Amino acid sequence: MNAAQFRKHGKEVIDAIADYYENLDNISPVPNVKSGYLYKLVPDEAPENPESFETVKADIETKIMPGMTHWQSGNFFAWYPSSSSFPSIIGDMYSSMFSIVGFSWISSLAATELETVVMDWLGKLLGLDKRFLAINEDGTENKGGGAIQTTASGAMVTMIATARDRFLESLTMQQAIGEDDVARLRPRFVAYFSDQTHSSGEKAANVIGCKARILPSNDDFSLTKEVLMAAVEQDKKSGLIPFFVCGTFGTTNTAAIDDIPGIADVAADNNMWLHIDAAYAGGALVCPEFRPLASGIERADSISINAHKWLLTNFDCSALWVADSTHLVNSMGIRREYLPRVKGDTSFVKDYRDWQIPLGRRFRALKLWFVMRMYGASGIRAHIREHVIQAKWLEERLLADGRFEIMAPVVFGLVVFRIKPTALSEHDRADKDVINKANIDLAELINNEGRVFILSTMLKGKVALRATIGAVHGSLKNVEVLLTVLQKHFAAAINHELVIKDANDNDSSLPCIPSFFTDV
Numbered sequence: 001m002n003a004a005q006f007r008k009h010g011k012e013v014i015d016a017i018a019d020y021y022e023n024l025d026n027i028s029p030v031p032n033v034k035s036g037y038l039y040k041l042v043p044d045e046a047p048e049n050p051e052s053f054e055t056v057k058a059d060i061e062t063k064i065m066p067g068m069t070h071w072q073s074g075n076f077f078a079w080y081p082s083s084s085s086f087p088s089i090i091g092d093m094y095s096s097m098f099s100i101v102g103f104s105w106i107s108s109l110a111a112t113e114l115e116t117v118v119m120d121w122l123g124k125l126l127g128l129d130k131r132f133l134a135i136n137e138d139g140t141e142n143k144g145g146g147a148i149q150t151t152a153s154g155a156m157v158t159m160i161a162t163a164r165d166r167f168l169e170s171l172t173m174q175q176a177i178g179e180d181d182v183a184r185l186r187p188r189f190v191a192y193f194s195d196q197t198h199s200s201g202e203k204a205a206n207v208i209g210c211k212a213r214i215l216p217s218n219d220d221f222s223l224t225k226e227v228l229m230a231a232v233e234q235d236k237k238s239g240l241i242p243f244f245v246c247g248t249f250g251t252t253n254t255a256a257i258d259d260i261p262g263i264a265d266v267a268a269d270n271n272m273w274l275h276i277d278a279a280y281a282g283g284a285l286v287c288p289e290f291r292p293l294a295s296g297i298e299r300a301d302s303i304s305i306n307a308h309k310w311l312l313t314n315f316d317c318s319a320l321w322v323a324d325s326t327h328l329v330n331s332m333g334i335r336r337e338y339l340p341r342v343k344g345d346t347s348f349v350k351d352y353r354d355w356q357i358p359l360g361r362r363f364r365a366l367k368l369w370f371v372m373r374m375y376g377a378s379g380i381r382a383h384i385r386e387h388v389i390q391a392k393w394l395e396e397r398l399l400a401d402g403r404f405e406i407m408a409p410v411v412f413g414l415v416v417f418r419i420k421p422t423a424l425s426e427h428d429r430a431d432k433d434v435i436n437k438a439n440i441d442l443a444e445l446i447n448n449e450g451r452v453f454i455l456s457t458m459l460k461g462k463v464a465l466r467a468t469i470g471a472v473h474g475s476l477k478n479v480e481v482l483l484t485v486l487q488k489h490f491a492a493a494i495n496h497e498l499v500i501k502d503a504n505d506n507d508s509s510l511p512c513i514p515s516f517f518t519d520v
Contacts, residue, residue, distance in 0.1 A: 001053065009053045016057075017089070021072065021473055028450040029073040033066055074474025075452040077482055080252070080280045080414075081470030085312040087374040091367030092314055101360045103353035106342060108363070112350055115365035118372065119146030122319055125377055126285040126305070129298035132321040134350075141348055146321040147355035148307075148364045152279035153200035155304040155320040158332065158357055160191055160204040160244050162322075163273030163301070165331040167243040170271065186210065190235050191244040194223035194258065196251040198277060211240065221254045221408060221459070223247065225262025232270055244273045249294055250281020253457055253466070254408035254416050257281070260296030268299070276303045279318070281412050283310030284388075287381050293411070301327075310413070310470055312371045312383060317364050320355075329354040383472070387413040390479045391469045397483050403490060407464045416457075418464040424494050436463040442486070442493035449489070452482050 001009070041063045071082045102111040116134045123133050123146060130136070134145030149155045167189070168182055177185070189210040193201040194217045205212035213235065215227050232242045245267050247258040260276065267274040276282075276297050282305030284290040297303060304320045307313040322328050333354040342349045353359050375383070391413045398404040398415070403423040407416040418439045421429040428434045443456040443465055455466050469479060492498065 005053070009057075012057070024070060024073045024473060025075065025478070027070055027073065029070045029076040029453040030447060030450060031067050031069060032450070038063065038067055069453070072471060072473055073453075074471045074478030075481060076471055076474075077467040077469065078453045078455045080309050080468050081472070082315050083308050083310065083312050083470075083472055084314050085371060085375075085472050087370040088312060088314040088367040091370035095363040095366045098363055100363050102363055103359050103361060104339065104351040105349045106340065111363045111365065112352060113348070114369060115148060115352065116145065116348070116350060118365045118368050119148070119319060119321070121372055122146070122307070122311075122368065123321060125372070125380070126282065127288065127291050128285075128303065128321060129323075131298075131323045132303065135348075143324045143326060144322060145325050145350070146319055147350075147352050148361075148368070149304070149318040149320045149356055150316045151200075151318045152198070152277060152304045152306050153203065154357065155302075155318055156198075156200040156246070156275070156277065157204040157207050158320070158328070158355075159273065159275045159302045159304075159322075160210070161208050161357075162328050162331040163191075163244040163275070164189055164208055164210065166273065166327045167241070167271070169330070185241065188239065188241045189244075190240045190242050191246070192228060192231060192242065192272075193246050194248070194251075196221050196223070196253055196256060197246055197248055198252050198279065201246050201277070210243075217256070221251060221256035223258040223263065225259050225266060228263055228266045232266060232272075236270075242270050242272055244275065246275050246277055247296075247300070249276055249278035249297065250284075250412060252280070253459060255281055255412050255414040256408060257293055257411075260294070261299075262296075264296045264299040273302070274300045276300045278303060279306040280309050283307070284384055284412055286311075286377065287384055290412075307368055307371075310384065310387075312375060312380065312472060313368050317368055319368075325355070332356065387469050390476050391415050391467075393476065394467060394469070394479050394483060398486075401487065404486075407459055407462070413469040415467045415469070416459070416464050417467070418462065419490070419494065423490075428494070432461070437496075438494050439463040439465060441496065441498040442489055444498055445489035445492055446485050449485060452478075452485050454482070 070076060072084045098111075100108040100111055102108040105112045120133050120135055131142070132144045132146065133142055136142045149158065164186070168185070171177055171185070186209060190213050191201070191205045191210055192213050192215060194215050196217045202212045202214065213231055215223060215231055218224055228245060235242055245263055247260045247263045249257050249260065264274055266272070278294070278297070282303070285294055300323070302320065302322045304318060307317040307319050308315040339353070352361060372380070391410050394415050395406055395410040398417050399406065403420055404417045405420045407418055419435070419442060421435050424435060424438060428438070440456055440463055443454055446452060446454055456463055457466055467482060471478070
């Protein structure tokens with residue numbers, strides 16, 4: 001494809017993208033295919049000779065599109081949103097145009113410096129403490145700063161490894177331990193998470209080879225100071241070494257907020273690294289009215305927020321800030337002769353390869369830059385507030401219906417609810433398993449119809465449904481559709497009338513999907 005052909009076909013792709021977004025509400029958010037469908041539609045090997053753009057484009061429409069789950073649909077209420085906006089798409093296009101591997105300042109000066117700038121922009125927009133910024137008010141360089149990671153999971157691994165290395169360094173300085181001692185001590189390191197922490201916490205502990213202590217959350221699904229403090233003291237008596245704790249601002253299951261001030265106290269008393277996972281709800285901090293809920297995060301060592309969840313930026317774009325980048329660079333930095341350092345004045349020179357696990361990195365700052373400039377702070381705040389309004393609307397309607405109960409406070413864009421036990425027959429309401437099955441069946445009935453997509457989850461032995469409101473291209477009309485579908489299938493759910501449709505059935509309007517009971 002030459003430049004002239006690219007110009008022509010690129011415009012066609014832009015039109016196709018615009019058409020897609022304009023027609024999303026007319027497409028089922030979940031596909032109507034069986035697993036393995038695509039293997040039967042594509043060749044076993046790549047083509048020997050070139051194929052035309054028209055042929056490939058046709059296959060997108062006839063082979064790929066039928067198997068897509070449409071995360072950008074306003075009728076997608078399953079997981080937390082994966083943002084997409086036209087300014088972000090344009091920024092991504094420019095990033096693809098440059099196609100840099102921005103591992104250091106010298107490998108792409110503008111990419112590095114723009115990332116430093118936009119991460120400070122975003123940090124200020126979120127109201128983060130000044131210690132997390134890269135540039136001080138007087139224009140001098142600060143110890144803190146931010147770097148864009150792929151996901152919050154990647155940020156978690158990066159921070160837990162950094163925390164381990166910082167702790168080992170402090171032990172080495174205090175006790176003059178050697179390499180053999182380090183190898184002996186590492187398996188005794190303990191990282192702390194609640195039973196509501198994202199799965200990335202436990203995975204990160206597995207990756208670096210430390211113990212993961214999963215602590216019970218309270219009735220509000222939050223980790224408390226008292227529970228953490230008791231676990232730390234118990235582990236220290238057992239000869240273990242507490243070094244890391246994750247506090248969550250907006251858990252996956254319920255958007256609960258941990259006792260961050262209390263957790264910060266325990267972390268400070270025990271020289272533990274405090275990481276705040278605010279992947280979803282952290283985006284709400286652009287609105288000043290939500291900031292009191294995040295009291296204590298200014299005491300953290302690191303904070304991660306996924307701009308690709310609620311901040312209008314296409315996946316992947318996970319923002320990670322540290323209060324002192326020295327520990328991060330010491331942990332992640334590796335020297336090689338083919339990775340030269342800048343000589344002379346190195347003020348404001350950042351080699352972001354030392355702020356992450358991979359060496360290579362894309363020019364992700366461009367799409368965040370486009371979003372922040374073309375929406376402005378006011379537009380981003382309006383985007384967040386509108387989803388909160390819609391979530392509150394759904395909560396009010398469910399309560400007014402009388403047959404549902406809200407399982408967790410509706411603070412952001414997540415509504416967690418279930419069928420009230422009293423809405424079942426007197427015989428059924430006495431059986432916990434029957435109540436749970438009615439809620440599972442309700443989710444499956446909804447998903448089998450195919451108009452909306454929702455998930456069920458488990459909260460302390462009770463099955464509940466999660467409706468996440470956050471689609472960039474959605475509106476209150478989509479939430480109204482969700483409520484209508486909920487009420488439509490209510491009777492069938494409590495009367496055990498679930499019928500699973502197969503993709504080979506004649507009714508092709510129903511998607512063939514598995515059970516969506518999940519731990520999210």
